[in-house]
Amino acid sequence: MARAYNVIDADGHVLEPVDIWDKYIDPAYRERAPRIIVDTDGKERLQVGEQVLGSQKGFGVIGAIGSRDHEVPEETMRYIDGRKGGFDPHARIPDMDLDGIDAAFLYPSVGLFSGAIKEPKLAAAVCRAYNRWLAEYCQPYPDRLFGVAMLPMQSIELAIEEMRFARKELGMRAGFLRPNPYNGRMLHHPDYEVFWSAVEDLDMAIGLHEGASGGMPQVGVDRFSGREENAEALDGVAAESVRRAVGGVEVPVRAEVAGVHLPIEAVLALKPGDVLSLQAPADGGVTLYADKVPVHRARPGRSGSRRAVQITGPAGGAR
DSSP, rough: OOOSSSSEEEEEEEEEEETHHHHHGGGGGGGGEEEEEOOOTTTTEEEEEEEEETTTGGGGTTOOOOTTTTTSGGGGGGGGSSHHHHHHHHHHHHHHHHHHEEEEEEEEEEGGGGGGGHHHHHHHHHHHHHHHHHHHHHHTTTEEEEEEEEEOTSSSSHHHHHHHHHHHOOOOOEEEEEESSSSOOOTTTOOOOOHHHHHHHHTOOOOOOOTOOSOOOTTGGGTTTTTTTTTHHHHHHHHHHHHHHHHOOOOOOEEOOOBBBOOHHHHTTOTTOOOOOOOOOOOOOOEEEEEEEEEEEEEEETTTEEEEOOOOOOOTTOO
């Protein structure tokens, strides 16, 4: 029976192991491969050859589980302290089950900086190493984890070559690019027509994924004077603006006592008088949904004259 995909994470992220480049990159490029270093201000950043990439906050906040709840101070977080499921697929699946996620399309974290690598062949070697590792990460759960290949658009020819390798050799169905200019050319430039033709020929999907402080020109940065000096303050302003905009959006919330999956033809055949047997959780509780996403388990009851529910815990894998 085919798996039901009710909830799909279209923007999942892995956390690349710190030794990925030593193990997977072409030995000819190993000395210049990306490495996480401790910079002069004590923050972790990414060194690629002579380039040092990363924001003022450093790489420690990339897998920042706990920082939003102030459980772990951002100043002391290290990259390797990120959520274990980012590094290990076997640890990721329970996290997905807890959130009710059936499948995830996976993008990099460290690899979002690959577009800033200036040398095309080094960029291609970095992409090849990452894609090989990502295929192995997804391999144990082929119906739940789907890797999105990293493509070296510093060279159109190398990007097509890597896309073909990812599709034919690794079985990947999608690749990603940064929505920023590569070599001064945006992705709709006529020079890229050969690339988009190859995308169609290989039947690949292409995702565009931005990355803050990723070492590439970014839309809107020119609107802020002195941005580098005020980066942290501006990040805070942006975060607050997003919180206000998103936090005020209303979503329908419902409590589901029991349910059952039926073929669509069986649903269409229902008529007055039919009896439908439902599958109810053993604990007698209800599942609270925000729109179509299960968010909590709850106990039904009343509050004054109205029906109500009392939250008892996370929804887990409830549907």
